[in-house]
Amino acid sequence: MDYRDSPAEAEFRARLRTWLADHDPGLPTSSTDDDYWAQQAEWHTALYDAGFFGLSWPGRYGGHDLPPVFDVILDQELAAAGAPPRPSLGYLVQGITTHGSDDIKDRFLPGLISGRERWCQGFSEPDAGSDLASLRTTASHDGDDYVINGHKIWTSYSDVADWCFLLARTDPDVPKHKGISAFAVPMHQPGIEQRPLRMINGITTEFGQVLFDGARVASENMIGAPGEGWRVAMTIVSHEREPGELGFVARYAKTVDDVEKEVRADPTTFRPDQLDEVAWAFVQAEMLRLHVCRRLSERLDGIQHGPGGSVDKLLMTWVEQTVGAAALAVSGPRAALDTEDVPLKVYLYSRAQSVMGGTSQVQKNIVASRVLGLPAP
Amino acid sequence: MDTRDTPEQAELRRAARQLARELGPATVADLDDGARAKRLTGAVHDAGWLELRQDGGGGPVASGVESAIVADALGGAVADVAFTGPALAADLSRRAGCGATDSAVVGFAPNLIDPAVVPGRVAATPIYAVDAAEHVDVASVLVPTGPDYRLAQVQLDGPAEGADLTRVIRRIPAGASLADVHDQRRLLTHDDVAHWSALGLALTSADLVGLMRGVLDITVPYASERRQFGVPIGSFQAVQHLLAEARCLMEGSLSAALYASWAVDELAPDEACAAGRVAKAYCARAARTVCETAVQVHGGIGNTWECMVHVYLRRAVLSSQWFGDDGEQLLQIQRTRLGVDTPAAPSSGRPPGPAAPSSGRPPGPASG
Numbered sequence: 001m002d003y004r005d006s007p008a009e010a011e012f013r014a015r016l017r018t019w020l021a022d023h024d025p026g027l028p029t030s031s032t033d034d035d036y037w038a039q040q041a042e043w044h045t046a047l048y049d050a051g052f053f054g055l056s057w058p059g060r061y062g063g064h065d066l067p068p069v070f071d072v073i074l075d076q077e078l079a080a081a082g083a084p085p086r087p088s089l090g091y092l093v094q095g096i097t098t099h100g101s102d103d104i105k106d107r108f109l110p111g112l113i114s115g116r117e118r119w120c121q122g123f124s125e126p127d128a129g130s131d132l133a134s135l136r137t138t139a140s141h142d143g144d145d146y147v148i149n150g151h152k153i154w155t156s157y158s159d160v161a162d163w164c165f166l167l168a169r170t171d172p173d174v175p176k177h178k179g180i181s182a183f184a185v186p187m188h189q190p191g192i193e194q195r196p197l198r199m200i201n202g203i204t205t206e207f208g209q210v211l212f213d214g215a216r217v218a219s220e221n222m223i224g225a226p227g228e229g230w231r232v233a234m235t236i237v238s239h240e241r242e243p244g245e246l247g248f249v250a251r252y253a254k255t256v257d258d259v260e261k262e263v264r265a266d267p268t269t270f271r272p273d274q275l276d277e278v279a280w281a282f283v284q285a286e287m288l289r290l291h292v293c294r295r296l297s298e299r300l301d302g303i304q305h306g307p308g309g310s311v312d313k314l315l316m317t318w319v320e321q322t323v324g325a326a327a328l329a330v331s332g333p334r335a336a337l338d339t340e341d342v343p344l345k346v347y348l349y350s351r352a353q354s355v356m357g358g359t360s361q362v363q364k365n366i367v368a369s370r371v372l373g374l375p376a377p
Numbered sequence: 378m379d380t381r382d383t384p385e386q387a388e389l390r391r392a393a394r395q396l397a398r399e400l401g402p403a404t405v406a407d408l409d410d411g412a413r414a415k416r417l418t419g420a421v422h423d424a425g426w427l428e429l430r431q432d433g434g435g436g437p438v439a440s441g442v443e444s445a446i447v448a449d450a451l452g453g454a455v456a457d458v459a460f461t462g463p464a465l466a467a468d469l470s471r472r473a474g475c476g477a478t479d480s481a482v483v484g485f486a487p488n489l490i491d492p493a494v495v496p497g498r499v500a501a502t503p504i505y506a507v508d509a510a511e512h513v514d515v516a517s518v519l520v521p522t523g524p525d526y527r528l529a530q531v532q533l534d535g536p537a538e539g540a541d542l543t544r545v546i547r548r549i550p551a552g553a554s555l556a557d558v559h560d561q562r563r564l565l566t567h568d569d570v571a572h573w574s575a576l577g578l579a580l581t582s583a584d585l586v587g588l589m590r591g592v593l594d595i596t597v598p599y600a601s602e603r604r605q606f607g608v609p610i611g612s613f614q615a616v617q618h619l620l621a622e623a624r625c626l627m628e629g630s631l632s633a634a635l636y637a638s639w640a641v642d643e644l645a646p647d648e649a650c651a652a653g654r655v656a657k658a659y660c661a662r663a664a665r666t667v668c669e670t671a672v673q674v675h676g677g678i679g680n681t682w683e684c685m686v687h688v689y690l691r692r693a694v695l696s697s698q699w700f701g702d703d704g705e706q707l708l709q710i711q712r713t714r715l716g717v718d719t720p721a722a723p724s725s726g727r728p729p730g731p732a733a734p735s736s737g738r739p740p741g742p743a744s745g
Contacts, residue, residue: 291633300379
């Protein structure tokens with residue numbers, strides 16, 4: 001057990017720190033400001049071009065073949081510099097790597113990792129949320145293509161995406177989990193309509209609805225075999241639940257740092273309960289940082305956590321919501337007076353964490369049945 | 378960076394858990410089985426675990442990680458054997474350059490947070506010897522000497538007491554006289570005491586992690602077996618979600634506690650204490666929730682003396698208070714990180730103000 005940097009890790013950390021000193025784009029927090037998303041593509045490509053993104057992914061696809069714990073260093077240094085978090089797309093990389101053919105991997109991974117091609121994820125539908133397998137979007141074979149019809153929702157960043165990682169029903173005559181396939185659908189074509197959603201904290205660039213009305217995708221863009229879509233989806237969502245894959249630790253550390261700075265400026269103006277909330281938010285964020293260190297270290301043994309990702313998702317959710325609550329507590333009456341109050345926005349955004357990527361209730365069902373082995377309801 | 382156990386650490390973890398499971402109490406009645414407890418004490422002694430913090434030449438025999446591995450294993454089986462107390466005594470003696478001895482335990486102030494500090498020749502307050510082995514007859518206390526401390530000893534003659542049914546606390550009434558320690562080669566600095574406290578925070582945190590794992594190991598099977606309405610109660614989502622949350626709290630606690638155990642010997646005293654405080658704050662709050670969940674899931678029987686879960690909960694009460702509970706850690710974090718200038722901690726160890734952290738708020742927001 002050793003939490004110190006190895007020589008290679010120390011060298012990487014120093015190089016990253018130097019680069020960040022000159023290249024912090026000064027973007028606002030991703031969860032509270034539309035301006036972040038307007039410039040996020042530039043941040044992604046800048047981070048990638050400097051050699052600081054895609055650290056643990058295969059060099060063949062533009063990654064660096066480094067051990068997963070390098071992402072811990074990346075998150076730490078981004079937070080310390082007050083820079084934006086790393087782009088959260090590791091789960092799509094895992095999905096394509098696990099299920100895609102060599103052709104699919106060669107075609108799509110380099111652009112996804114470098115940020116030259118932007119992606120969104122078309123899973124949820126208005127009537128298929130927690131019950132994802134009941135999705136009704138269809139993909140019908142037509143010559144060399146499939147034709148897509150359906151309605152996706154909670155599709156993050158769909159308005160800037162070049163590609164959609166889409167789940168659609170290709171066989172309506174088999175049980176619901178077996179008739180789904182996954183595709184890389186080009187987003188720039190007729191037959192796709194975007195409808196942005198405004199979140200409770202006011203931002204409009206995070207979520208959207210996407211309507212597919214006769215959009216086309218080439219058969220060769222299927223990811224995995226026909227009917228393999230559910231397994232593809234499970235690979236993706238299990239990784240989407242892992243804070244080590246998402247890089248959110250940096251976002252939480254930065255928020256805690258901002259809140260602590262405000263308190264330090266004049267601690268006497270805060271009540272003991274407010275101070276407790278801030279100290280507890282620090283404890284929670286630090287716990288999650290250390291938890292990610294442990295999980296990414298365990299990957300060195302080849303351990304993939306599967307349902308354990310639901311444990312991590314619940315921990316991450318509690319951390320985000322504790323940090324959000326601390327921001328709200330410290331803001332006090334400002335949060336009530338100013339609709340643009342950043343802590344208010346951080347707090348409001350934090351409520352989504354127990355829904356996105358699978359609700360906390362679904363995560364607890366998974367932990368109960370697949371981690372604890374409790375009997376089925 | 379690699380937080381995995383080395384092969385030796387993994388082997389120690391396996392061996393310690395096996396020994397604790399085999400010789401620890403499986404039932405409340407087992408706590409009265411003196412022959413079993415004696416075998417457990419002998420096995421811990423023979424394994425050499427009580428020597429881990431003794432002088433190994435330029436440092437302890439083994440790092441804080443190894444000691445925490447043992448503390449975690451013993452907590453997991455609510456093993457009724459002295460370990461953390463002797464480890465802390467050995468560590469303090471080593472820092473003071475005293476010869477190795479297993480006949481002393483460290484005396485604590487009534488807040489159970491600080492080592493007993495006695496200016497003069499007579500103790501003005503009671504002193505508490507926590508987790509003293511049966512044969513131990515003296516407690517070490519600190520005597521201010523300029524900015525540093527020398528060690529002195531008081532005789533243990535009071536009865537054993539305390540909520541924890543698996544570890545002994547001996548209370549030394551106020552007015553005890555100090556005896557000199559003659560083999561101390563170095564005065565203890567403030568940093569020495571801070572570093573030693575970091576070990577205390579790490580070991581009590583590790584004990585709490587073990588308690589959470591152990592109590593879940595008996596509660597999850599119980600929920601699968603106990604039937605109501607014709608089905609196992611563990612098939613109800615309401616029960617499943619309580620246990621799922623408890624499992625998450627245990628995993629998060631382990632991640633924080635591992636780092637604290639590594640920090641003891643690898644980081645400067647203030648950094649090691651900071652790591653210990655994070656771990657202790659999280660583990661103390663989590664263990665309270667997890668043990669309470671275990672009582673709840675066991676239902677009526679969980680509220681009886683014969684059910685093992687209160688043995689875990691009681692031990693968690695002591696491990697939380699020893700070196701300070703979650704509220705105390707948050708107070709210290711406010712001082713170091715937020716620049717809060719609060720008066721000395723009240724004697725209860727609780728922070729002032731309306732939101733005493735153990736007032737029922739679990740580590741995870743209840744709504745999430």
